[in-house]
Amino acid sequence: MLRVSAATRLGSLELDVALDVQAGTCLALAGPSGAGKTSVLRTVAGLLRPERGFVACEDEVWLDTERGVFVAPELRRCGFVFQEYALFGHLSAWQNVAYPLRGPDRRSRALALLERFGVAHLADARPRTLSGGERQRVAVARALAREPAALLLDEPLSALDTRSRAAAGRELGDVLARTGVPTILVTHDFTEAALLGDRVGVIDHGRVVQLGTAAELAAAPASAFVADFTGAVVLTGTASAANEGLTHVALDGGGSVFSTDPADGPVAVSVYPWEIALAPAGTDRQGSSRNHLAVRVVSVTVVGNRTRVGLAGPQPLSAELTGASAHALGLTPGVPVVATWKATATRLLPL
Helix, strand or coil, rough: CCEEEEEEECCCCCEEEEEEECCCCCEEECCCCCCCCCCCHHHCCCCCCCCEEEEEECCEEECCCCCCCCCCCCHEEEEEEECCCCCCCCCHHHHHHHCCCCCCHCCCCCCCCHHCCCCCHCCCCCCCCCCHHHHHHHHHHHHHCCCCEEEEECCCCCCHHHHHHHHHHHHHHHHHHHHCCCCEEEECCCCHHHHHEEEEEEEEEEEEEEEEEEHHHCCCCCCCCCCCCCEEEEEEEEEEEEEEHCCEEEECCCCEEECCCCEEEEEEEEEEEHHEEEEEEECCCCCCEEEEEEEEEEEEECCCCCCEEEEEECEEEEEEEHHHHHHHCCCCCCCEEEEECHHHEEEEEEC
């Protein structure tokens, strides 16, 4: 197990986190730029010395500010994969992997690691000739060459283009599942965190505001920030009790919605784009959806077999439809439509 706690001031940021990561699992720390994600990695690696902190992996204590313990970075059994991979351009792939190794068998050990990650045939290639995904695997192989007790990855997919990111993410997920060591990965992308992390910790302003599986965070976000970060539409308004056990929310800017969540006073309203259906303007209320907002299409974006529709209403929102549904509705910018969704899909959260 990897145990990490750190409390320190970094400019205007107050970092205060405490995390436990089990062996063989990956914790994905996700949040916006400047939230403190990389500072957590740097604390574990010994590149940042917090005012107060504790880092222990297995039976080794790497940091304990109360007892004055600070193990130098080069003495920590910790593998670090940097955002741009930081491969040595003048060395071949196998030489990069062998860099932290010693002994006459360093080449054979490096080749074995490259073979493990499916890039042994590129052993003599220089980094500049490799694709982004290939460089990523070489970097992970180098990090594991030291047989680390913990693995740290800083935005491991950010250096890849959009086309190769999904495939590289799946490959990296397979790699992490086989390492057997506790892993902390940081990212600003919730989808990436969900793909790679056994658990996801959402971090904001130096604090982990919610921790759980990706499914748990998406199903029950603890705040408007978490809901927004997981991809939900977030609206604001004022809640009050309504009939039939429902809560009525008068939206800021006009319009109203209903929820099955109890609340009173200022709230954030959260609903995921795929819960929102669209109907032609003027359509009578029908079906089981309690919420109906008159809106106008501002953008139509095709992503794979889905279509994301940006909408202007009392507050901005978006819907995600099948391509066939979008085509049948004739959606183009400027078209008026009605956005509908169920009260049961509407979460009410503290602002």
